[in-house]
Amino acid sequence: MKKIIVGIIIFSGIYAFLYAAEPEPIPQQSAGAPACITDNETTAGSILLSLPGLEGGLKRPAVSFDHEKHTRALGESNCRTCHPDSLNNSLVFTFPKNPPDTDDEEALMNAWHNACISCHTERGAEAKPAGPLTCGECHVRATTRTPAKHVPILPSYYEPVRDTYHDECLACHNEPARTAQDAPVLDWKKFQVLQGSRPEPQIPQAGFDYQRHALHTSTLDKDCGLCHYLSEKKHRALADEGREPQCRDWQLEPNPEGAWREQDFAHARCVNCHFKRTANEEKKSGPLLCSKCHTSSARAPEEMLDVTRSNCEQKEKILIHSNESTIMDAVPFNHAEHQLRTQACQDCHHNGIQACHECHTVNGDEKAEFVTLAQAFHREDSTRSCVGCHETRKKKPECAGCHQQLPSSLTAADACVTCHSGSLEALNQKRSTAPPESLIAPDVQDTWQIEKLGETYKKVTFNHLEITRTLAAVCNASPLANYFHTDEMALCAGCHHYSPLEPRKPVPGCRTCHDAKAVNASGRPDLMGAYHQQCLGCHRQTGGTEEKMPQTCDGCHAHTQQ
Amino acid sequence: MNRRGFIKRISSITGAAAFGVAPKKSAPQQGRSEESLAVLVDTTLCVGCRACEQACNEINPDLPLIPNDFFNDDSVFKRRRRMDTSAFTVVNRYQPDNSVAPVHVKFQCMHCLYPACVSACLVGAMTRDAGGAVVYDEKKCIGCRYCIAACPFQVPAYEYTLVLTPRVRKCTFCLKTCLTQGEVPACVAACPMRVMTFGPRAELITIGRTRIRKNPKHYIPHIYGEHEAGGTAWMYLAAAPFEQIDLPNLGYHPLPGYTEPVQHALFKWFLAPLGLFAVLAGAMWYNKRRNKQTEEDT
Numbered sequence: 056m057k058k059i060i061v062g063i064i065i066f067s068g069i070y071a072f073l074y075a076a077e078p079e080p081i082p083q084q085s086a087g088a089p090a091c092i093t094d095n096e097t098t099a100g101s102i103l104l105s106l107p108g109l110e111g112g113l114k115r116p117a118v119s120f121d122h123e124k125h126t127r128a129l130g131e132s133n134c135r136t137c138h139p140d141s142l143n144n145s146l147v148f149t150f151p152k153n154p155p156d157t158d159d160e161e162a163l164m165n166a167w168h169n170a171c172i173s174c175h176t177e178r179g180a181e182a183k184p185a186g187p188l189t190c191g192e193c194h195v196r197a198t199t200r201t202p203a204k205h206v207p208i209l210p211s212y213y214e215p216v217r218d219t220y221h222d223e224c225l226a227c228h229n230e231p232a233r234t235a236q237d238a239p240v241l242d243w244k245k246f247q248v249l250q251g252s253r254p255e256p257q258i259p260q261a262g263f264d265y266q267r268h269a270l271h272t273s274t275l276d277k278d279c280g281l282c283h284y285l286s287e288k289k290h291r292a293l294a295d296e297g298r299e300p301q302c303r304d305w306q307l308e309p310n311p312e313g314a315w316r317e318q319d320f321a322h323a324r325c326v327n328c329h330f331k332r333t334a335n336e337e338k339k340s341g342p343l344l345c346s347k348c349h350t351s352s353a354r355a356p357e358e359m360l361d362v363t364r365s366n367c368e369q370k371e372k373i374l375i376h377s378n379e380s381t382i383m384d385a386v387p388f389n390h391a392e393h394q395l396r397t398q399a400c401q402d403c404h405h406n407g408i409q410a411c412h413e414c415h416t417v418n419g420d421e422k423a424e425f426v427t428l429a430q431a432f433h434r435e436d437s438t439r440s441c442v443g444c445h446e447t448r449k450k451k452p453e454c455a456g457c458h459q460q461l462p463s464s465l466t467a468a469d470a471c472v473t474c475h476s477g478s479l480e481a482l483n484q485k486r487s488t489a490p491p492e493s494l495i496a497p498d499v500q501d502t503w504q505i506e507k508l509g510e511t512y513k514k515v516t517f518n519h520l521e522i523t524r525t526l527a528a529v530c531n532a533s534p535l536a537n538y539f540h541t542d543e544m545a546l547c548a549g550c551h552h553y554s555p556l557e558p559r560k561p562v563p564g565c566r567t568c569h570d571a572k573a574v575n576a577s578g579r580p581d582l583m584g585a586y587h588q589q590c591l592g593c594h595r596q597t598g599g600t601e602e603k604m605p606q607t608c609d610g611c612h613a614h615t616q617q
Numbered sequence: 618m619n620r621r622g623f624i625k626r627i628s629s630i631t632g633a634a635a636f637g638v639a640p641k642k643s644a645p646q647q648g649r650s651e652e653s654l655a656v657l658v659d660t661t662l663c664v665g666c667r668a669c670e671q672a673c674n675e676i677n678p679d680l681p682l683i684p685n686d687f688f689n690d691d692s693v694f695k696r697r698r699r700m701d702t703s704a705f706t707v708v709n710r711y712q713p714d715n716s717v718a719p720v721h722v723k724f725q726c727m728h729c730l731y732p733a734c735v736s737a738c739l740v741g742a743m744t745r746d747a748g749g750a751v752v753y754d755e756k757k758c759i760g761c762r763y764c765i766a767a768c769p770f771q772v773p774a775y776e777y778t779l780v781l782t783p784r785v786r787k788c789t790f791c792l793k794t795c796l797t798q799g800e801v802p803a804c805v806a807a808c809p810m811r812v813m814t815f816g817p818r819a820e821l822i823t824i825g826r827t828r829i830r831k832n833p834k835h836y837i838p839h840i841y842g843e844h845e846a847g848g849t850a851w852m853y854l855a856a857a858p859f860e861q862i863d864l865p866n867l868g869y870h871p872l873p874g875y876t877e878p879v880q881h882a883l884f885k886w887f888l889a890p891l892g893l894f895a896v897l898a899g900a901m902w903y904n905k906r907r908n909k910q911t912e913e914d915t
């Protein structure tokens with residue numbers, strides 16, 4: 056009994072002590088001490104500083120480095136605080152100033168730490184705005200984002216069917232077996248699946264669009280050599296020919312030991328030039344702050360219609376072809392029209408302005424990362440390919456109403472010859488802009504009533520002529536639509552699918568195929584389903600007003616009860 | 618009998634019971650899915666008008682009659698509903714990551730090919746009709762609600778408020794109201810967008826695959842319910858990942874396949890009760906002998 060009482064006393068003593076000894080609050084930084092920079096101006100964003108190759112892995116989260124914050128704190132023209140000079144007195148945008156000689160990442164880490172912390176300490180001592188000194192203030196765990204990676208597995212839902220339904224898989228995968236011999240080689244394990252989210256670049260790209268190019272050209276008095284590069288050899292060759300370098304003569308700058316990334320070239324050229332012009336107090340100089348070039352909003356092509364496109368001796372209309380023999384005819388291409396609908400040449404051309412077939416060969420080449428000529432033009436998931444860009448265009452509200460119900464452009468029966476016509480003549484063709492009344496069969500009324508709606512709903516007034524006129528207006532408004540809807544009856548195909556269409560000839564009505572009573576065994580909807588899927592499908596995609604394109608029941612047919 | 622021998626005997630008995638316990642996952646028999654009737658729901662077509670909910674309420678007279686206004690009220694989409702004693706089917710609205718427009722999904726009993734509720738029912742009140750419907754017989758039900766716990770889709774509801782005559786409530790596939798009269802289920806007939814297609818299961822799978830193949834970018838290339846939990850009669854096509862529209866990832870093996878081998882093996886030849894009685898008898902005999910010995914010793 057004695058033992059228990061002693062135990063209780065000791066225990067309660069410890070308990071009381073622990074509660075009494077509450078940690079003292081950490082003293083706040085006094086007013087005089089240097090505070091962290093807290094300017095609320097928006098910056099371009101942060102770069103993630105990480106050393107993935109560090110032995111034993113990273114012990115702390117990577118540093119999310121806000122470059123612009125530092126530029127503002129140090130002053131725009133004090134780049135030399137962090138970046139070293141090169142031989143010809145221009146800046147090299149590497150960090151730190153005195154990098155270690157070895158490739159060892161631990162040495163690099165120490166150099167970073169020395170450079171950052173010494174500066175933070177010095178500035179802190181001088182009571183200037185300075186960065187933090189404790190580890191956890193720089194090494195902040197960023198919002199977790201699972202890095203995207205390609206995993207060589209099928210999605211789990213394929214597992215039960217993986218061996219039996221090869222044709223099912225190949226229906227969607229873009230790379231079907233080309234020959235019968237190929238087919239057995241296809242291994243389902245080789246299908247790669249993207250898992251996780253692709254980390255978005257934290258700083259938006261500095262888009263060099265037509266507007267910026269024109270601005271630079273006029274400011275720099277068309278001295279293209281200030282930005283573009285020409286090798287000694289090419290220089291001499293041009294001098295021998297006795298002509299000035301043209302757009303297509305400019306070359307890619309050689310990469311010293313392959314160590315420079317694309318942005319390193321841009322920074323070396325752009326920022327150095329801006330830096331020098333600012334230092335010489337020239338009238339027009341470019342910005343030095345990150346967010347002035349790295350703007351998050353890109354200029355839409357429509358805003359740059361009046362900007363003169365660079366003259367690279369490009370023809371207005373060209374015939375896209377290959378130097379190798381191909382089975383398909385060449386594609387007429389209106390370069391001038393496409394120039395007006397892109398933000399920069401690089402939207403289609405990668406680096407430089409060569410023709411596509413110079414790198415993309417029929418069988419694929421290392422230069423183009425083995426993207427074949429056919430893929431370069433036809434890949435639906437690319438923003439650079441013809442088909443990819445046109446497919447995106449078809450998702451615009453005014454197009455999607457019809458096109459979401461139609462098969463993809465590559466699977467349509469006459470898809471190939473629409474583009475591969477082989478002559479420039481095709482570019483002159485235009486869809487007939489005749490009034491749509493002239494296409495409709497003579498005995499078709501302008502409007503009619505859809506009846507037999509059961510007891511719940513009243514009749515629907517269906518305005519056939521107005522719908523046709525709207526479609527015609529949409530097609531006439533866009534040169535793209537006008538070019539591709541060559542068949543004047545293409546207007547009608549969105550609704551009258553699977554029907555032969557000829558001007559002024561009667562078209563089979565909906566109920567020819569869609570039975571009023573039963574759902575067809577093949578899953579074809581009955582008449583009510585067909586009406587609703589067709590009408591509402593278009594109305595929902597187009598997103599028009601409730602009055603013109605209703606999306607609710609009462610918008611088309613009134614309730615009988617009310 | 619010494620202590621060691623006693624433990625040996627017990628372990629041999631439990632070992633025998635455990636021998637047949639290794640869980641076997643029974644695969645779907647081929648015939649089962651071919652014959653049964655099914656419904657294919659194309660969620661990409663649904664506009665959320667809830668005509669199906671209304672039709673369901675009208676065709677089932679023992680459901681409380683809900684006024685017309687409720688089915689035109691858009692505010693029900695604010696919360697995620699589930700089936701209850703007043704509704705055998707509900708339509709919910711979702712906003713998946715990959716879609717701008719909201720997605721509407723109709724829920725009801727999935728009428729599994731290998732229903733967990735049927736497997737869990739002690740008295741056979743839940744049965745699977747040869748046509749494919751999983752039906753409930755309130756006369757047999759004892760109210761244990763094992764079916765509610767067993768259902769992976771959280772379908773059955775229980776009338777807790779009815780103290781004396783509570784029932785389990787769930788979609789009947791309109792077996793008595795429509796199917797036996799040669800009609801399609803009420804919700805399928807009512808749908809103005811024809812989101813649902815009713816027919817033999819094998820044909821619907823072909824229809825679903827054809828739709829995916831014709832429009833591969835539009836759909837997730839999978840028919841939910843073709844294989845899930847061994848297959849269900851109600852199958853779904855969707856443009857959004859199925860997890861995001863509340864269709865759970867259940868694996869492809871019939872759920873009773875996980876529990877039945879254990880239970881059936883345990884009770885094979887009355888082995889588990891016999892084993893228990895043997896253990897009890899052994900313990901009795903041992904205690905009796907020990908008591909006798911202590912008596913003799915004293």
